[in-house]
Amino acid sequence: MGSEGRVVVVSNRAPSIFARPSAEERRALPVGGLVSSLRPFLEASGGIWMGWDGKPDGQEGAAPAKITEVEGIKLASVSLSRDEVGGFYDDFSNQTLWPLLHGFPRKTVINYDSYGVYRTVNWKYADALIDLLRPDDLVWVHDYHLIPLGSELRRLGWTGRLGFFLHIPFPPAEIFGILPWARQLLTCLFDYDLVGLQTRRYVRNLQESLGDELGAALIGDTVHHQDRTLRARSFPVGADxxxxxxxxxxxxxxxxxxxxxxxxxxxxxxxxxxxxxxxxxxxxxxxxxxxxxxxxxxxxxxxxxxxxxxxxxxxxxxxxxxxxxxxxxxxxxxxxxxxxxxxxxxxxxxxxxxxxxxxxxxxxxxxxxxxxxxxxxxxxxxxxxxxxxxxxxxxxxxxxxxxxxxxxxxxxxxxxxxxxxxxxxxxxxxxxxxxxxxxxxxxxxxxxxxxxxxxxxxxxxxxxx
Structure with missing residues (x-):
């Protein structure tokens, strides 16, 4: 790794179980490997994990994150209102992006209001996170719910290292282009220093979309658009x-x-x-x-x-x-x-x-x-x-x-x-x-x-x- 700093993870939802389980407790847990794979880096750096608290009863608009600490790791919980959960999570994330990115355009719902809520909630995450960050932190954003989060953090003044990983597929360009906001979301990716996808095929699909929608050019493994660059690579997720x-x-x-x-x-x-x-x-x-x-x-x-x-x-x-x-x-x-x-x-x-x-x-x-x-x-x-x-x-x-x-x-x-x-x-x-x-x-x-x-x-x- 390069210069040392805290690892800061941001995901749609904060992990519900974070204390290190015993062998017996681990056997009883539902399946899920993200926490176990990231815990060592968060523990070693005294890092932060931010995400929604899972309750649809928060206040609308800006609100500070609630901080708790478990084994030296800070958990930062964001609260969302029922309307924010509906527009951001139920509607745009799971009825628009989920089917489209999986290649199911017939199941894709196009709703301008839910896109507006999606962008607002991404700003809300960024606003809650920005005051918790230090200049040498390494921020790792996870999945399709939070594509614009990097752009919102940059607008709020974050200049540190910023990565994004898409856990689900990225479709061929002609499918992603169905989205009315394809150009806006692709442009957001240029605010990340590194974009990770599961396979080489998904990387090629993303690069093709960047070319078709933005006129970006691929030179080596780096995509160039105007005066900006984007580095996209495959990082296949493994099992525990x-x-x-x-x-x-x-x-x-x-x-x-x-x-x-x-x-x-x-x-x-x-x-x-x-x-x-x-x-x-x-x-x-x-x-x-x-x-x-x-x-x-x-x-x-x-x-x-x-x-x-x-x-x-x-x-x-x-x-x-x-x-x-x-x-x-x-x-x-x-x-x-x-x-x-x-x-x-x-x-x-x-x-x-x-x-x-x-x-x-x-x-x-x-x-x-x-x-x-x-x-x-x-x-x-x-x-x-x-x-x-x-x-x-x-x-x-x-x-x-x-x-x-x-x-x-x-x-x-x-x-x-x-x-x-x-x-x-x-x-x-x-x-x-x-x-x-x-x-x-x-x-x-x-x-x-x-x-x-x-x-x-x-x-x-x-x-x-």
């Missing part, structure tokens, strides 16, 4: 491999482990783990399971998909509709193929602890990571990290960021139900020697690019900028 290996080797009983003990030994287990979101391809995955049972009748009564779909953004109509469609399709497939003592799809609509998931990953014959589009998808990496002596097979969508490096997974096109069904059948019938060879190659990739490696590489690059 050490934590998942530790849990895989432990024998801590959980409700899931008891379910697995009762799971018939003559059946094969498929696992899907997602937030309930239309980008995750859950409905497409279930249709592929239906095709599997049609095309390979010997699989009827022999294979079960445990589909975990953690509830998400329940206030947004598209997400309620997604749950209805998932439940309806699972019910139809189970009604068509199910027997008194067996159902092909076992849907679970709730979050599960890291230890629960590790047990499922270990026992699964195959893990289906089949999003229609995803920035990275850490489930793929956590599944590989959790395998032990008899590894399962990773079935991976070519449309998620993890596919860029995890080449020994079985790749599928989630829109092709026939092809996906054939690939799942191949996974379930794969010889152990091939499963072992593929897992060893994938584990080498996953263990060489961990969550901590990701955060260190970005912070080091920003510190040297």
């Amino acid at each position: 491999v050490e934590a998942f290996r530790e849990m895989a080797l432990s024998q801590v009983p959980t409700p899931v482990s008891r379910f697995l003990e009762d799971f018939p030994k003559d059946r094969q287990l498929l696992i899907g783990v997602d937030r309930l979101d239309y980008t995750k391809g859950i409905i497409h995955r279930m249709q592929a399971i239906e095709r599997l049972l049609e095309n390979y009748p010997e699989m009827v009564g022999r294979v079960t998909l445990v589909q975990i779909s953690a509830p998400s953004r329940i206030n947004i109509p598209e997400y309620a509709e997604e749950r209805e469609q998932v439940d309806s399709l699972a019910g139809r497939i189970n009604g068509r193929f199910g027997e008194a003592d067996w159902m092909p799809i076992h849907p679970l609509h709730r979050s599960h602890s890291q230890q629960d998931l590790t047990h499922l990953y270990q026992e699964a014959d195959a893990c289906l990571v089949t999003p229609l589009r995803d920035g990275m998808n850490l489930v793929a990496k956590e599944f590989i990290a959790s395998q032990t002596s008899d590894p399962g097979v990773l079935v991976l969508s070519r449309f998620c960021g993890a596919a860029e490096s995890m080449r020994e997974a079985l790749m599928i096109n989630p829109y092709d139900f026939q092809g996906t069904a054939s690939t799942i059948h191949r996974a379930l019938t794969m010889p152990r020697s091939e499963r072992q060879r593929r897992w060893e190659a994938l584990f080498t990739d996953v263990s060489g690019h961990t969550a901590r490696d990701w955060s260190y590489s970005f912070i080091a690059a920003l510190g040297d900028s």
Whole structure:
């Protein structure tokens, strides 16, 4: 890293659990690796993490952040009013930017009022943060909710190092150009010293948009526009491999482990783990399971998909509709193929602890990571990290960021139900020697690019900028 200073992290929401957990407490936590990967840098520098406090009952307009301290790290909580949460988070972030950046223009809502609230809330974050900063601080802004935050900080006089990381995809230029404010948001990126994305493809997409919308020129890895420059690079997010290996080797009983003990030994287990979101391809995955049972009748009564779909953004109509469609399709497939003592799809609509998931990953014959589009998808990496002596097979969508490096997974096109069904059948019938060879190659990739490696590489690059 370059000159030393505090690391200051800004995200949409402040972490709800920040004190360093014991091994037992960590196993019980829901999945989420951002806190664990950034904590060492925040602790070492006495840093700050700023984000919304998660409550829609704050005052509108400017308000100072509420500061608490945990193990030497300052947590700065921003309060938002109900109208600010609605316009900034529910509407513009999750009904405009989320679908557009994932390549779903038909689901993209264009609303000028919500864009105005989005910009106002970004100013509110900057106004609350600016008085907390020191000249040598390194500020790292996270994700699509806060694209303009860098510009607002610069307007308020911040001249220090400033980085931005987009955790979700960046789409091709012709899709991003649908946004009426594409030029404004792209111009905001020039206020960052470093912009990070998950994959090289997303970097190319961003560079293409900068050229199309602003007439910017790419020279080497730097984009030039008028008298300004932007450096964009890929920094693939990794999993907390050490934590998942530790849990895989432990024998801590959980409700899931008891379910697995009762799971018939003559059946094969498929696992899907997602937030309930239309980008995750859950409905497409279930249709592929239906095709599997049609095309390979010997699989009827022999294979079960445990589909975990953690509830998400329940206030947004598209997400309620997604749950209805998932439940309806699972019910139809189970009604068509199910027997008194067996159902092909076992849907679970709730979050599960890291230890629960590790047990499922270990026992699964195959893990289906089949999003229609995803920035990275850490489930793929956590599944590989959790395998032990008899590894399962990773079935991976070519449309998620993890596919860029995890080449020994079985790749599928989630829109092709026939092809996906054939690939799942191949996974379930794969010889152990091939499963072992593929897992060893994938584990080498996953263990060489961990969550901590990701955060260190970005912070080091920003510190040297």
